[in-house]
Amino acid sequence: MHAAGALDDCFKFSLKKSIASRFDRLAEKRKLSTEETASLLREEFVEREEWQVAEIEAAVREANAGEFASDDEANASSQNISANELSAPLDA
Numbered sequence: 001m002h003a004a005g006a007l008d009d010c011f012k013f014s015l016k017k018s019i020a021s022r023f024d025r026l027a028e029k030r031k032l033s034t035e036e037t038a039s040l041l042r043e044e045f046v047e048r049e050e051w052q053v054a055e056i057e058a059a060v061r062e063a064n065a066g067e068f069a070s071d072d073e074a075n076a077s078s079q080n081i082s083a084n085e086l087s088a089p090l091d092a
Contacts, residue, residue, distance in 0.1 A: 011042065 015023060027037040062068075069077070 011038070 023037065023041075024034065027034045030037065032040070
């Protein structure tokens with residue numbers, strides 16, 4: 001593991017050409033340097049992954065505690081989702 005300060009000094013990574021060109025276009029459109037864009041990319045990735053891991057861990061704790069939706073709750077939820085999908089505009 002790296003100390004947090006060490007990552008501020010240097011962070012290298014490789015991108016496939018197709019991703020690199022998209023990355024460059026994104027930086028240009030946002031009027032940011034590639035370094036600023038890379039910094040945002042790292043921050044947003046870490047935040048998203050931390051959130052995802054926390055959600056998964058919470059779901060595992062709930063499952064281990066036997067906290068599951070009843071059949072009626074699951075059916076009501078799936079019917080609600082289906083109704084929402086049917087009423088959504090086609091161009092959304």
